[in-house]
Amino acid sequence: GDSVTQMEGPVTLSEEAFLTINCTYTATGYPSLFWYVQYPGEGLQLLLKATKADDKGSNKGFEATYRKETTSFHLEKGSVQVSDSAVYFCALSDREAGTALIFGKGTTLSVSS
């Protein structure tokens, strides 16, 4: 079945460092891909998405490119801030209405000043 694999955390970085969180997926169809973020004490929020191959999703300085050839959707940010400390979830959705998201395990990012 469909699945998402994320790099294991936690990821610990200093402010202004470059961030990459790897995500690969397995899907039978042509999924849409998502990154969700969960700040401490809050629910999951959509960070960015891409719905077809070669699309780049971006938001708040984060980017991820849908790579069909490598079945990947790695999250990147050029310069992290302390406020980016959160848990990041990669997810896919492979069907239409009523679609359920399939999530990865989540990667905890901790940024220190």
Add this chain to the structure above:
Amino acid sequence: EPEVTQTPSHQVTQMGQEVILRCVPISNHLYFYWYRQILGQKVEFLVSFYNNEISEKSEIFDDQFSVERPDGSNFTLKIRSTKLEDSAMYFCASREGGGNNSPLHFGNGTRLTVT
């Protein structure tokens, strides 16, 4: 900005007891979901609900689970006889329409602890 609200934020219950987790989705949303996350594991889909009926459910959502939209605002998840392994964070989510262009909005979750 409208948000999905869940209550309580933390529920402790004894094994074998019934629990009801409550959610108020965003008011104009039509699709509703429950997910759970066991500590250290993936966020897992439980069930989706549309037009007053279950539209999809996972293997996890067995006969011990049920969902209901008792009125125009609440969306509840009931676990009839809790087990230790039901301990998890339960997230409610809603979306305005179907398809991937309508983003899911999540609540802050209810942490269920079964002792």
